[in-house]
Every structure is written in structure tokens, then in C-alpha cells.
């Protein structure tokens with residue numbers, strides 16, 4: 325692994341959540357690591373292609389990266405863009421039975437408004 329790729333890999337692994345390339349760029353800046361945003365994108369794509377990390381592409385949101393590469397469900401708050409992981413047991417089996425397809429994996433994102441954002445909204449309304 326190149327040093328830059330190695331650095332980014334450990335950053336994604338240690339990140340609490342699902343960082344965007346921009347967030348990793350800011351982290352690099354904070355840590356005085358010199359890496360351009362283009363270099364970050366290129367190395368993140370390499371890591372994705374190698375199956376070391378996963379990319380989460382959601383329409384209307386910037387791409388995010390995931391230290392987990394196993395199938396799991398994402399829930400994104402459409403207001404603050406926080407992504408949470410969920411393990412929904414039996415989902416793959418359920419989908420296989422319903423579709424009759426020999427599914428290898430799935431990619432499921434739930435959209436919702438998180439409790440924090442709901443609270444904020446409520447404060448504005450009342």
C-alpha cells in the first residue's frame with residue numbers, strides 16, 4: 325500500500341461514522357498531512373476497488389465512505405446527513421424469498437429525520 329492510501333485507510337477505519345472525502349480532507353489538514361482533495365478521491369476509490377472500504381452513494385448527498393464492507397442497512401437523516409448502521413437479521417433471506425433471485429448482496433438506505441433534527445423542528449414550530 326502507498327503511504328497516502330495507508331493513511332486514508334486507517335483514517336476511515338478510525339472514523340466514528342461515515343466520512344465524506346471533504347471530511348477526510350479537513351482531518352488531514354488538522355493533522356498536518358498534505359494531501360489534495362484529488363489525491364484523497366483517487367486513493368479512496370482504490371480502496372473501494374480493493375474491497376477494503378465501501379462507498380455509499382446517495383442521490384442528493386455527497387459520497388460517503390464506510391469501514392464496514394459487509395451487507396448492512398444504512399439510515400440517513402435527510403436534514404443533518406448523519407448515517408447510522410443497522411443490522412437487520414433475516415433481510416437477505418426475506419428479499420431472496422420475495423424476489424426469487426439469488427442475491428449476492430444488497431444496498432439499502434432508509435431516509436428519515438433523526439430525533440435531534442425533529443426536536444429542532446419542533447422548537448421552531450411551537
Ligand SMILES: [Zn+2]
Pocket residue numbers: 401402403404405406437438439440441
Ligand atoms: Zn438529523
Ligand SMILES: [Zn+2]
Pocket residue numbers: 342390392396398408409
Ligand atoms: Zn455503514
